[in-house]
Amino acid sequence: xxxxxxxxxxxxxxxxxxxxxxxxxxxxxxxxxxxxxxxxxxxxxxxxxxxxxxxxxxxxxxxxxxxxxxxxxxxxxxxxxxxxxxxxxxxxxxxxxxxxxxxxxxxxxxxxxxxxxxxxxxxxxxxxxxxxxxxxxxxxxxxxxxxxxxxxxxxxxxxxxxxxxxxxxxxxxxxxxxxxxxxxxxxxxxxxxxxxxxxxxxxxxxxxxxxxxxxxxxxxxxxxxxxxxxxxxxxxxxxxxxxxxxxxxxxxxxxxxxxxxxxxxxxxxxxxxxxxxxxxxxxxxxxxxxxxxxxxxxxxxxxxxxxxxxxxxxxxxxxxxxxxxxxxxxxxxxxxxxxxxxxxxxxxxxxxxxxxxxxxxxxxxxxxxxx
Numbered sequence: 001x002x003x004x005x006x007x008x009x010x011x012x013x014x015x016x017x018x019x020x021x022x023x024x025x026x027x028x029x030x031x032x033x034x035x036x037x038x039x040x041x042x043x044x045x046x047x048x049x050x051x052x053x054x055x056x057x058x059x060x061x062x063x064x065x066x067x068x069x070x071x072x073x074x075x076x077x078x079x080x081x082x083x084x085x086x087x088x089x090x091x092x093x094x095x096x097x098x099x100x101x102x103x104x105x106x107x108x109x110x111x112x113x114x115x116x117x118x119x120x121x122x123x124x125x126x127x128x129x130x131x132x133x134x135x136x137x138x139x140x141x142x143x144x145x146x147x148x149x150x151x152x153x154x155x156x157x158x159x160x161x162x163x164x165x166x167x168x169x170x171x172x173x174x175x176x177x178x179x180x181x182x183x184x185x186x187x188x189x190x191x192x193x194x195x196x197x198x199x200x201x202x203x204x205x206x207x208x209x210x211x212x213x214x215x216x217x218x219x220x221x222x223x224x225x226x227x228x229x230x231x232x233x234x235x236x237x238x239x240x241x242x243x244x245x246x247x248x249x250x251x252x253x254x255x256x257x258x259x260x261x262x263x264x265x266x267x268x269x270x271x272x273x274x275x276x277x278x279x280x281x282x283x284x285x286x287x288x289x290x291x292x293x294x295x296x297x298x299x300x301x302x303x304x305x306x307x308x309x310x311x312x313x314x315x316x317x318x319x320x321x322x323x324x325x326x327x328x329x330x331x332x333x334x335x336x337x338x339x340x341x342x343x344x345x346x347x348x349x350x351x352x353x354x355x356x357x358x359x360x361x362x363x364x365x366x367x368x369x370x371x
Contacts, residue, residue: 004038005367008090011043011062012069013097014052018233020203021287022113023056025149025172026096031059032173032360039364044084044101046072055263073099077134091371092144094363098135100142107144107370109363112136114284115156116207123206136160145366149285152306168366171310172285173356176294177267187268191258197227198330199273199297201266201288205235209279209302209320210243216279216326218251224334226254231269233260270295274340275333278307279320286310290354293347298340300329310354314346 009030013023033039043062046069051057063085065072075081076099084093084101092107093100100110117124117132124132139146140161147170148154154169188194200213210230217228234240244252261269270276276292278301286307292299293314301307303317311317316333318325333340 004040005092005364005371006040006042006090007033007092007094007367008042008044008084008087009033009060009094010045010096010099010101011058011060012045012072012099014056014058015045015048015069018203018235019053019056020233020235021285022097024287025111025113027056027058028173028175028356029096029359029363032356033363034060036360036364039360039367042086042090044086073131076101077131077138092367094367098132098139100135100138103142108142109145109147109366109370110139110143111147111149112139112153112157112284113149114153114282115160116282116284118160119156119282120207144370147363147366150306150309152309153284168362170359170362170366171354172287172290173354173359174287174290174294174351175356176291176351177263179264179267179271183264184268184272187265188272190265191229191256193229193256193269193272194227196225196274196334197229197256197272198275198277198334199229199231199269199292200277201231201269201291202278203232203235204230204240207281209281211246212320212323212326213277213279214243214247214251214255215323216277216330217255218247219323219327220331220334221251221254224331226274226334228255229258229269229273230255231258231261231266266291267295270297273297275300275330277326277330278302279318279326280305280307281320283307289315290351294351296344296348298333298343299347300326300333311347312350314343314350316343 011026034041041060043058043060045062045064047064080102087104094109096111117129149172276297276299278289283306289301289307289310299315301315302320308317316329318329
């Protein structure tokens, strides 16, 4: 058995225009692996003239290819070139996204977060969908092990052609950040947020089901005297003007769109929110649900998806297609203090089951099974 494992890990997602959950997983997993005495991690990315944004800078050393991202991704999905730099000095390659380096003499481990591009093809740009399809085919051909974050995603991967022997369930983690009352208050002041608000966090894109959330909020805005805060960068396929234009002026006046926020600001918002709502149509895992629970925030999320798998009995689950169900669940949390308190306590306890240390340990078990 190899005593110390040298891992070459892709962290290119940290430089994406909208890094999102994919980058967060790569960086936090890399950080957890780096802390272990039996693992040595070297990062791999495309050519960049600038460092990644402060909140997205890898904690590990990163070597860069000479190709920019677009050409690197296209090359990796179509050809055996360019080989991953320093692969001759590593024991295995770990691709943290579906877009993997070419096959080599050492094992390849791949994180596949979801196959959303197949389930909702009309909600992805054509070019991205083609890239993902080619990349998934390469994963099926090349990967020695595939890490799935949830049972729901594992089912999708098997349906997509992946054999059971190469599939490994490795749930994600979250380690909450301590945020002072002063920092919470300053964050609320910065964005003009009052005492009672519903938080929705993450990249705004079609599968996040924001239109139904807005319509649900419109139904309860007067009864609950609350605001709706949409925190996160604007992704593709979303027009804020169209979204906000779908609800009344009275509801619009109580909706705050923050845009991208820092990790500390997001932690402050989780800590201060009266409720967290995440009625997504599809998630590979549902990291924002775990994050919200870790701060003791009452959660309303989608049933029959991976988010229900993550939240267990610690959240109110709703049909994401039903505006009425979303509205009634939010109204209950906002108007019944005992329900909110119980959900917060259950969520905090549930979140402790998911840590990056545990995810790193499971990942290392997969590494060792290949060496």
